[in-house]
Amino acid sequence: LIRAEGLCKDYVMGRNVVHALIDVDVEIDNGEFVAVMGPSGSGKSTFMNMVGALDRPTRGRLTIAGRDLAELDDDEQARLRNETLGFVFQQFMLLARTSALDNVKLPLMYTAMDRDEKQQRAEAALNRVGLADRMDHNPSQLSGGQQQRVAIARALVNRPRMILADEPTGALDTATAEEIMGLFGALNAEGVTVVLVTHEEEIAEHARRIIRFRDGRIQTDQRRQAA
């Protein structure tokens, strides 16, 4: 589903260059459940932005669902993204003057569903993350963990083939985090590919494979032994 070959990302700032990703080679197949870990600043979000077709690499090749991203222009990348991926951003990226419900409906904007079905889908998604009673709140009227859950609901509402989640439980207490991981586990059991960044080992244990970054490179990439 995802193949990265020799992926590099440099950020040029004046005379300095930050090598955020260096020679990343990795393949993630359909139906996998992968945890991405590593120190702060080691390149995890940069990697997720590449894989989510939200940013372009400096060098190297990235293939998603069989398509070489370099051959797609921005509109085609956006469409591939909307059809294939659900993305949970590390900083949530919710619209500030928009209710939780309307934030969650956003990915449905270019689909063929009628208004009632969009309403139902968005309500169901918010219900699944425990926010049925917060649908009309806008983000400034929600706690940190509630905002994070709105971002998660938005990523799920269009039933994507793959979920890319950057620290999806960072703002959640242990019990709520376990509920969210149960939700991801259930989706994975239905065939959804899940790639999530986390810095908590207990969260990573839900995954079947752990990719660890260090200083822009993949340091280890290990599949869990069947129990």
Next chain:
Amino acid sequence: LIRAEGLCKDYVMGRNVVHALIDVDVEIDNGEFVAVMGPSGSGKSTFMNMVGALDRPTRGRLTIAGRDLAELDDDEQARLRNETLGFVFQQFMLLARTSALDNVKLPLMYTAMDRDEKQQRAEAALNRVGLADRMDHNPSQLSGGQQQRVAIARALVNRPRMILADEPTGALDTATAEEIMGLFGALNAEGVTVVLVTHEEEIAEHARRIIRFRDGRIQTDQRRQAA
């Protein structure tokens, strides 16, 4: 240092009321090291905003450094805050078009220091959180954990008597989080009062007292037995 008596906070939304804080009674003395825990949405950030004089309660009394907040107007509250507190926000609240260094200098704006001393203090604060090589980056050029550390450095730069930190290690890997907790521990040993919200038990173990919220109320308030 902080006394809350019968503290209540209601958010009115049309015909609904959210009782975010209900009858909170608590005292925090000089030099304490307190962890605040509880489920997502249980009132922790609302409590921190009250104690940080960033918002006013609906009912009840709040006394900080001997002064009843209800008797202070907004300007006086702002001055008390600047003189006494360092606040790390759950959502960081960094200025977007401003470098890390200038973000950290912000609390020094109304102090009597000359420019060189402000520069040195801000650099030292960023160095202490491991960001010496990221001083000219603005927030969009920093990783999530780096942004969090800029918010922490900004809270420390004016050497406040009390640090209120809302999930200060939420975006950090375990090793970096331990470094930050070491920093808080060192400041506490020097007499700084530390109150931090966390959902991670390993982080809370650094504190000597744990206050747990549930549904807007304090559920438990326990001091650690001396080891």
